[in-house]
Amino acid sequence: MTDDEELPAAALIGRRLLKVAAAWHHHADDESSLVRLWLHLGGLGPVLFHTPSTGLSLRADQPHGPYSTGTHGSVSVIDDSPVVPVTRFVGQPIRSVREIAYDDGRVGFTAGLTLQFPDGSVRMLGLEDVLLVSHEQHLGAVEAYLHEDVTIARVVQTCGSCPSQWDAWTTTGQYLYLRYRHGEGTVEQHPSEDIDTWDDKESRLWTFWDDGTADGRIELADFLAMAGLRLAPDTEVHTASPISRKA
Known part of the structure; x- marks a missing residue:
């Protein structure tokens, strides 16, 4: 696999999560938001998750820094940290990858993915240029427009x-x-x-x-x-x- 190679979601299934790297955008008010996420997967290498505007893009890509988002940002490698919810599954294989659809009656698109591991699952969503990663459904009003075909x-x-x-x-x-x-x-x-x-x-x-x-x-x-x-x-x-x- 080479850098910048686009990947289908199914390519992640059965791969063991080895390490996580994240790029954070640090705002002027000292708050930080997640803009890019790399999952290092056994037999596949690092896979970049990011949002071009809405939805997710997956591609082969090495973590790099400093990472610029218009002001400033940084890349930190995390092996076992609660900062990004997916890190709790390091060492486990990805059992399932399912699409999450967004439909508000006017606009419909694939908003993200649910990755299922033996000990639980995590959702990854790309909404309005923001990458969201969560375990539970607590995204507020947008939840009413999200659907997973399960x-x-x-x-x-x-x-x-x-x-x-x-x-x-x-x-x-x-x-x-x-x-x-x-x-x-x-x-x-x-x-x-x-x-x-x-x-x-x-x-x-x-x-x-x-x-x-x-x-x-x-x-x-x-x-x-x-x-x-x-x-x-x-x-x-x-x-x-x-x-x-x-x-």
């Missing part, structure tokens, strides 16, 4: 074990392929359940984890908990004829 409205189990697998649809109609075999769980996004529609344009990996077992069976509730997904109160759950799409 609620399942319909599930069809297509195989009970070796692998355990399901076709699932979110409340927005997005199709997901859920699969667990040899202790590995995956969630894949595809245009539909028809494998002929699976391609590199609209298909991508959402989630991957390895629980260290050789198991080939898992209950749906346990799978969803590991994947950071949830069932809607009126979710339809069906069992279809056993079908295994992949060996």
